[in-house]
Amino acid sequence: MASALINVPKKAKRGDTIEIKTLMSHIMETGYRHTAAGQVVPRDIITSFTCRFNGAEIFRADLFPATAANPFITFFTVATESGKFDFEWIGDNGFAETASASITVE
Amino acid sequence: MKSAGTIVAMALLIAAGIALSPLAATGIPQNERRSGYTFMSPDTQAIQDDDTANPGMLWALDGEGLWKRKVGAAGKACADCHDDARSSMKGVAARYPAFDKALGRPVNLEQRINLCRARHQDASPLAYESRDLLALAAFVAEQSRGAAIAPDATPELEPFVTKGRDFFMRRQGQLNLGCTNCHDDNWDKHLAGSAVTQALPTGYPIYRLEWQSLGSLQRRLRNCITGMRAQNYDFGAPELVELELYLMSRAQGMPIETPAVRP
Amino acid sequence: MRKSLGSTRRRFLGLAGSAAAIGVVPVVSLRPAAATPETMTAAIRNVVGGAVVQTGKVKLDIPPLVENGNTVPMTVSVTSPMTPTDYVKSIHVFNEKNPQPNMGNFYLGPRAGRAQISTRVRLADSQKIIAIARLSDGSFWSVSADVVVTLAACTEEVM
Numbered sequence: 001m002a003s004a005l006i007n008v009p010k011k012a013k014r015g016d017t018i019e020i021k022t023l024m025s026h027i028m029e030t031g032y033r034h035t036a037a038g039q040v041v042p043r044d045i046i047t048s049f050t051c052r053f054n055g056a057e058i059f060r061a062d063l064f065p066a067t068a069a070n071p072f073i074t075f076f077t078v079a080t081e082s083g084k085f086d087f088e089w090i091g092d093n094g095f096a097e098t099a100s101a102s103i104t105v106e
Numbered sequence: 107m108k109s110a111g112t113i114v115a116m117a118l119l120i121a122a123g124i125a126l127s128p129l130a131a132t133g134i135p136q137n138e139r140r141s142g143y144t145f146m147s148p149d150t151q152a153i154q155d156d157d158t159a160n161p162g163m164l165w166a167l168d169g170e171g172l173w174k175r176k177v178g179a180a181g182k183a184c185a186d187c188h189d190d191a192r193s194s195m196k197g198v199a200a201r202y203p204a205f206d207k208a209l210g211r212p213v214n215l216e217q218r219i220n221l222c223r224a225r226h227q228d229a230s231p232l233a234y235e236s237r238d239l240l241a242l243a244a245f246v247a248e249q250s251r252g253a254a255i256a257p258d259a260t261p262e263l264e265p266f267v268t269k270g271r272d273f274f275m276r277r278q279g280q281l282n283l284g285c286t287n288c289h290d291d292n293w294d295k296h297l298a299g300s301a302v303t304q305a306l307p308t309g310y311p312i313y314r315l316e317w318q319s320l321g322s323l324q325r326r327l328r329n330c331i332t333g334m335r336a337q338n339y340d341f342g343a344p345e346l347v348e349l350e351l352y353l354m355s356r357a358q359g360m361p362i363e364t365p366a367v368r369p
Numbered sequence: 370m371r372k373s374l375g376s377t378r379r380r381f382l383g384l385a386g387s388a389a390a391i392g393v394v395p396v397v398s399l400r401p402a403a404a405t406p407e408t409m410t411a412a413i414r415n416v417v418g419g420a421v422v423q424t425g426k427v428k429l430d431i432p433p434l435v436e437n438g439n440t441v442p443m444t445v446s447v448t449s450p451m452t453p454t455d456y457v458k459s460i461h462v463f464n465e466k467n468p469q470p471n472m473g474n475f476y477l478g479p480r481a482g483r484a485q486i487s488t489r490v491r492l493a494d495s496q497k498i499i500a501i502a503r504l505s506d507g508s509f510w511s512v513s514a515d516v517v518v519t520l521a522a523c524t525e526e527v528m
Contacts, residue, residue, distance in 0.1 A: 003164075005158055005163060005167065017482030017483050018482075021156075021158050021159060023159060023161060023163075023164065025161075027318070027319075028318075032468050053480075058478065058480050058481070059475075059477065059481065060475075060476040061474065061475045061488075062471075062473065062474040062475075063473060064469060065468070065469060066464065066467050066471065066472040066490050066491050066492075067472070067473060067489070067491070068318065068439060068441070068488075068489035068490055069319065069439070069440070070161040070164060070318070071488065072159055072487070072488055073487070074486065074488070075481065075486050076482045076483040076484075076485055077481055077482055078481070078482035146436060147432055147436045149432045149442045150442075153440075297522040298519060298520055298521070298522040299519025299520065299521075300436075300522050315437035315439050315440040315521075316439060316524050318439050318440065328525075329524050329525055330523050332524070332525065333524070334523075369437040369521060
């Protein structure tokens with residue numbers, strides 16, 4: 001089942017600044033909603049998103065209940081060499097998802 | 107504004123649509139029909155325009171996986187009968203709800219999926235608004251993206267279109283409102299800060315920002331009926347399918363946008 | 370035909386009940402205790418400490434009138450050469466009326482190439498949003514934007 005949509009250019013020139021777009025499936029339950037019976041719906045969110053390139057962290061984000069459901073995060077990085085991006089989402093209730101994408105840098 | 111060529115193309119499509127389905131009348135002049143997309147802010151439109159930013163695509167991708175998964179006592183996948191959905195499902199969603207001979211009434215896309223599961227996969231039906239059913243519906247309907255909405259031409263459908271239209275026109279509920287009062291008479295105005303729109307379901311199932319989830323046309327209709335303070339209907343109720351049928355005939359000729367994003 | 374308020378409530382709970390049978394959680398979003406400008410100030414102080422926050426360098430792209438407060442596209446960008454000696458370390462976004470003042474922390478670095486992030490946030494009410502950037506030289510820069518949020522009509526909830 002697809003949980004994540006990643007958009008990374010397949011190719012880039014060395015020194016180019018490229019944009020990376022990520023979309024992850026998650027309800028991001030705020031913890032501030034109530035059922036009709038008056039009980040709090042417990043918080044269930046992604047708390048952290050990290051992107052590493054060839055093992056080194058290049059971007060990280062702390063997420064909060066204020067992040068909309070199905071978190072969409074875009075950021076930039078300079079293409080330095082060919083390799084692999086690893087994406088990781090960590091959250092409440094042991095949520096842990098990963099994805100990866102490769103790039104060829106000429 | 108539209109080019110002459112586009113207007114001619116639209117007119118031909120609409121003329122063809124009227125020839126097929128004479129009861130598909132709308133209170134809005136044909137050349138004034140606008141998709142709900144055009145009422146949205148550029149920021150929201152941008153979410154729909156980019157497949158890598160559109161959360162609805164998460165469901166369509168799930169649906170692509172489900173399409174190939176063997177299910178039921180028959181151990182069959184959708185793909186086993188329908189092969190590659192990209193070709194076999196092209197244009198299908200554009201003509202739903204469609205008439206089902208065995209049931210003698212129209213069924214919507216979600217019901218068709220469940221009928222396939224029962225009749226050909228020997229599998230239990232997927233619950234309405236469940237993630238799997240929405241994913242399959244989104245995936246199938248996405249294969250019709252860009253295709254003109256073309257309701258089934260079967261004459262057996264006409265009485266059901268009429269019932270759907272009667273529902274649309276009828277005043278009901280605590281506010282004594284008919285759908286037509288807003289969506290035919292006041293679509294260029296706002297209600298509580300949101301644009302009213304013309305009730306033309308071109309992109310279902312949609313990712314509704316209000317739901318923060320993908321959902322079906324029936325879910326949206328139930329929201330409308332709640333807003334009208336009228337008696338609501340369960341998912342799958344014939345009244346809702348008839349209303350869907352009327353609404354799709356109202357939108358005939360307009361392109362499918364699934365998975366659309368709407369506020 | 371006017372019905373009593375009681376029957377409206379029953380109908381909503383009935384609706385919620387049938388929705389539950391189908392798998393949609395019957396929730397009501399009551400107005401939660403909101404953050405205040407004071408809690409936002411405290412949250413900002415958590416990040417910047419006692420440092421002075423200057424205005425400038427940061428741009429906050431957020432629609433002034435949002436389509437739906439549940440999903441508001443937002444882009445923050447910072448003017449910076451993004452060299453190994455002069456770059457943006459992190460971007461922090463705050464609000465004043467959501468239940469919590471924090472909206473996101475984004476950690477960049479010289480390899481980012483461009484100090485710009487986009488995401489989608491939730492806004493509970495019309496309010497001020499503040500974005501603060503921390504630069505590699507330890508300075509803080511900020512920008513604010515006022516956003517108007519209206520409630521959606523015709524939802525699952527009887528309001």
